[in-house]
Amino acid sequence: MTFLTKVLVLSWLKQLDSQISGEIGPEISHLSQLKSLNLSVNHFSGPIPSQIGDCTRLQHLDLSVNSLSGNIPSTLGNLLTLKNLNLADNLLNGSIPKSIFHIPTLKLLALSLNRLTGFIPSNLGNATMLQILVIGNNQFTGSLPFSINNLENLTYLDASSAGLEGEIPLGYGGCKKLKYLDLSFNQFASLPPQLGNCTNLGQFSVVGSRLTGTIPSSFGQLTNMSLLYLSGNFLSGKIPPEIGNCTSLSDLQVDTNQLEGRIPSELGMLNLTSLSLFTNRLTGEVPMSIWKITSLEYLFLHENSLFGELPVEVSELKQLRNFTLFSNNFSGMIPQSLGLHTTQLILVDFEHNSFNGPIPPNLCSGKQLVKLFLGFNTLHGTIPDDIRNCPTLTRLILYDNNLSGLLPNVWANPNLLYLDLSNNYFTGQIPATFVDKLTNITEINLSMNRISGVLPQELGNLLQLQALNLSYNALEGPLPSQLANCTKMLKFDASHNMFNGSIPTALRTMYGLLTLDLSENHLTGGIPSSISQLQSLIELRLGGNSLGGTIPSAIEELKKLGILNISTNGLTGDIPSGFSKLETLEQLDASHNHLTGTLASLAEIHVLTQVNISYNLFTGQIPASLLNSSFYSFVGNPGLCIDCVHNNCDANLTRNLRRCTGASSRKQKGLTKFLTGMVALGTSALLFAIVVLTGLFILQCRRQREKHDTEEMYNDKEEEDDDTLFRKVMRATEDLDDRHIIGRGAHGTVYKASLGSQDGVYAVKKLMFGGSDQERNKSMVREIETVGKVRHKNLVRLEEYWIRKDYGLLLYRYMNNGSLHDILHEVTLRGTIGYIAPEYAFTSTRTMESDVYSYGVVLLELITRKKAADDSFADDDAGFDIVRWAQSVWSESKQIELVVDRGLCDNMHDSIVIREQVTQVLHVALSCTEREPSRRPSMTEVVRQLENVLYAPANHSAEEDQGGPSGTPVHEIIELAS
Structure with a gap:
């Protein structure tokens, strides 16, 4: 800028957006007559020269949108006639010089989008002529100085993303002219009620600032406010009904807080165009007045605990564009006229509610609907033609409903990208024409329906398809090789169907495939070695089929494989040694096959944290790297063993799996293998003979002793039974006469014994032992003795029992509430x-x-x-x-x-x-x-x-x-x- 030094009388210089680069030199001080300097939107770098303070006639200085760095020179305070100072969008650092706020004529100060730090000077309030203050997007500390209340002419304040904290010190003085206030993305404590004194405030935003406390009712005094943004804080309490007094309010956003209670009906008196109350704790029904705000364009009520039915009045909101109610408790039928007059609808999201009835038939009558989310309700019926022919629709989610009928023959939605009809009751086949016009679709989910028949080869025409989920249906026949044309496929899930035939080798062209799930089908043949060409594969599930042959060694080429499930097939042979190259394999399930050999190839897979090779024919030692696995992972392999060095095995492993036997124990010194075998055979025969003879002798003695013990037990018990209670029972039942029978069961007969007013009424159950099986009778006696000791609040207590050689008697208090049969077959709860x-x-x-x-x-x-x-x-x-x-x-x-x-x-x-x-x-x-x-x-x-x-x-x-x-x-x- 040396050329400027010769132009000493220059009073105005504007080089806006001139692509000038370099530094602003100290020669700027020679322009003593300069009144206005605008070098914005250029490529200036380096510091602002302190000599600029010598341009004492400057009134307008704009150096914004450059790459200036360093500190703001304090000499700017010498520019006592300066009105506008704009240094925004540079790389300036350091703190704001206090001298700037000594400029008595300063009206505009813009320092945003820099790297300024430190405290905002406390003498900010000295610049009493200041009207516009923009200091956002910096890294200040502390709070706004209280002296800001002295700025009685302030109309615009933007301190968003400035690193400020503490209390908001506004509303205590001169904020009567303040029209715009943005304090978003700081860490302020709460909203002071004094803000209600800023009665000219038109737009107020404190988004994402960790505010706590409540929304002051004094905000109802802000009758000129058109926009109120308090989203993304921790505000609690209720929405003050006084907000209804803000008659100019058109945009209210208090979402993502912890607000509770009901939505005040007073909000319905406002001419709102946007109402965002989502992600709070609001309860109750939505007031009818809200549904009658005809100016509404955006209504977001999702993620609350609101309930009730949608009134038909919602269909009259002709300006409505975006309408979200998801994750609430709304119920009843969606008004069937919705969309008939609301022709501006772009987004409708009613997921996760309890809506029932059919889908409204006119949601896309305005041909502007882009997203329709109705999943996780109880809607029934079919998909309306209006939806299938909606040309603007890009995402349709109807999962988890009770929708039924045949799949539509044609979807006339050329812009549809995402289609989810899962977990419904759709039946029939997938028509060959189903996808004719879905040329741009990227994801289809038809899982968990009742779809049958073969898979149409026309699915291979969906060249943009990235995810196809057909799981949990009744599809059959072979997998069409034309699916290989879907080269952009990332996830293909055809599990839990009845597909048969072999796995198409053509699938190898799905080079980007991340997940392939063909489990739980009737697939036969072997695992094709061509699967190794799916180099991006992370998850491969082929379990629950009838695949045979060996595991192809080509699988070792799947370097990114993290999950492999080949369980419940007919695979044979060893685990390929190349498995050790699968360095990212975390889960392996090869259970329920006929695999043989050792597990040595798994020992080097260090990230393998979950393995299941149960019910195979593996042999040898389980690698030490797998000893942290559950023993369930190895059961059904009798040839496996563990070698627990320093007792480092899981307790379940040591209890349920055998330990490996060392080789030295099979080579005894001084004996040949033949001699050892003969000695062992002779010794075993001798021991067997001794054991048999001893056993026969013991058995005979035991029978004699048991007979004696049983007779003695019965005799002893009969002697003990010769008591008063036994005699009373026998007398009351006339020696168990049939006239006193009150019930019969599989194990005995029950008699009623009335022993008088003092002793009460009893039920006597007679158990017949029968036969000559003394061991069984003895066991029954022991059971009776055990039952006699049981005490539980839900069991009738056994009062006494008597044992005879052929039968036993159990004595209970008589219960007059019916039998177990009555309880089991009653019609009560x-x-x-x-x-x-x-x-x-x-x-x-x-x-x-x-x-x-x-x-x-x-x-x-x-x-x-x-x-x-x-x-x-x-x-x-x-x-x-x-x-x-x-x-x-x-x-x-x-x-x-x-x-x-x-x-x-x-x-x-x-x-x-x-x-x-x-x-x-x-x-x-x-x-x-x-x-x-x-x-x-x-x-x-x-x-x-x-x-x-x-x-x-x-x-x-x-x-x-x-x-x-x-x-x-x-x-x-x-x-x-x-």
Whole structure:
């Protein structure tokens, strides 16, 4: 800029966006007449020269959007006529010089988007002419100085992302002219009620600033406010109804807080265009006044605890574009007229509610709908033509409903990218024309339906397809080789169907495939060696088929493989030695095959934390690297053994698997193998003869002694029985006359004995021993003696018993409430409070779904150590049973420590694995106890999920394998489910 030094009378210089680079030199001081300097949007670098303070006539200085660095020179305070100072969007550091706030004429100060640090000077309030202050996106410390209340002319303040903390000191003085205030993304403490004094405030934003406390009711005084953003804080309490007084308010966003209570109906008096209340703790029904805000364009109420039905008035919100209600408790039918007048709809998300009835037929009447999410409800019927022909639709999610009927022949949605129809009741075949117009689709999920027939080869025309899930259907026939045309496929799941034939070798062209799951089908043939070309494969599941042959050595080429399941097939041969090259393999399940050889090739896979090779024909020593596994991983292999050096094995392994025998024990010194064998044979024969003769002698003696003991026992007991009570019983029943019989059973007859007013009424059960089997009779006598000692609140107490040679008598207090048969076949409540599924109150019928519910309750008891109807729930707002308590605590906190037993918490702190397993078991329990029976998994699915928990990647310690000191082993949970 040396050329400028000759232009001494220059008063105005503007080089905006001129791509000028270099530094601003000290020669700038020669421009003593300069009044306005604008060098913004260039490539200047280096420091701002302190000599700029010599340009004392400057009124406007704009150096923004450059790469200037260093400190802001304090000499700027010499520019006493400066009105506008803009240094934003540079690389300036250090603190703000105090001298700047001595400039009496300063109206605009913009320092945002720099790297400034330190405290904001306390003399900020001296710049009383300041109207615009922009200091956001810096790294200050401390809070705004209280002197900011002296800035009576301040209209615009942006201090967002500035690193500020503490209290917000505004509203105590001169904020009457303040119209714009953005304090977002700081760490302020709370919202002061004094902010209600800033009555001209039009836009106020404190987003993501960790605010606590409540929203002040004084905000109702801000009648000029059009925008209020308080999202992403920790605000609690209720939404103040006084907000309804903010008559200019058009955009209210208080989402992602901890607000509770009902939505105030007063909000319905506002002409809102956007209302965001999502992710709070709001309850109750949405006021009717909200559904009548005809100006609404964006309504976000998701992730609360709102309930009730949608009124038909919602269909009259003609400006509505985005409408989300997911993760609430809404019920009833979605108004069938929705979309008929709301023609601007772009997003509709009602997932995870309890809506029923059909899908509204006109949701895409305006031809603008982009995303429709209705999953996890109880909707029924078919998919409307309006949805199938919606040209703008990109994502359609209808999973977990009761939708039925045949799959549509044609989907006229050329822009559809994601289609999820899983877990419904769709039937029939997949039509060949199903995908004709889905040319851009990337993901299709048709799992858990009732789809049958063969897979159309036309699926291979979906060249953009990345994920295809067809699992849990009744599809059959061979897998079409045309699927190999889907070269962008990342995940292909065709498990749990009836596919047959061999695995197509053409699938090798799916080079990017990450997951291939063909498990639980009827596939035959071998595992193709061409599978080695799927170099990106992370998860390969082929279990539960009829695959034969050997494991191809080509699998060793799958360098990224993390999960391999080839269980329950007919595989033979050894595990290839090249398995040692699978350095990323974490889970291996080769159980239930006919594999042979040793496990040596697994010894070098250091990340292999979960292995199951049970029920094969493996032999030899289990590698030391696998000794942390559960013994369940090795059962059914009688040829396997363990060598526990320094007792480093899990206790279950040592109890259930044999130890390896050293070679030296088979070579005794001085004896040939032949001589050793002969000696052993002779010795064995001699010992066998001795044992047989001794056994016969002992058996004869025992029979004589038992006969004597039994006779003696009967005689002794008869002598003891010669008492008053026995005589009274026999007299009352007339020596057990048939006239006193009150019942007969498989093991005896019951008599009623009335012994008078003092002794009461008894029931006498006569048990017939019969036959000459003294051992059986003796066993029955022992059982009678044992029963006589049992005491339990739910068992009728045995008062006395008498034994004779041919029969025994049991004496009970007479109970006049009927028999066990009456109880079992009564029509009153069947089940135990706390375990009964909710629908039982309406149907009084036990179903498979209600059994799943009861099992889920048991799971919750196991991991929480609380009873199903624990007294601790009595004062809890969540309800009085374990299900509602667990659902409430988990949905509000997502903290596993608040749900499970304290003993398990200690284990979870020590092991991430245990924490993950317990969390997954909790998820299983909560899914089993879903209120809607149709949402509960089958017990088969429960077992599968728990097995996934059991065999998930884990580095178990001995204590973890046994469930820990306070836990419950997942093995036992699975057995309980089975």
